Amino acid sequence: MFSERLKSARNSKNVTQKTVADFLGINLEAYQHYEYNIRKPKFDTLIKLADYFNVSLDWLTGRSDER
Numbered sequence: 001m002f003s004e005r006l007k008s009a010r011n012s013k014n015v016t017q018k019t020v021a022d023f024l025g026i027n028l029e030a031y032q033h034y035e036y037n038i039r040k041p042k043f044d045t046l047i048k049l050a051d052y053f054n055v056s057l058d059w060l061t062g063r064s065d066e067r
Contacts, residue, residue, distance in 0.1 A: 001062030003037035009053035009060070010035075023052055 021031035033039040058064035
């Protein structure tokens with residue numbers, strides 16, 4: 001669920017994976033691991049992602065349908 005929502009949020013904002021990776025200060029492959037459900041981000045990274053995409057942590061992690 002997280003990886004799907006992350007990709008959805010990125011596509012809604014119309015930005016590339018590289019753009020988000022640069023924002024987070026990580027390399028592209030590390031970010032791709034989040035979208036491909038290989039790894040889960042740490043809590044502080046989750047907060048950055050939610051802020052960047054202007055969504056709630058609950059929505060991003062699949063606990064709510066409210067963005």
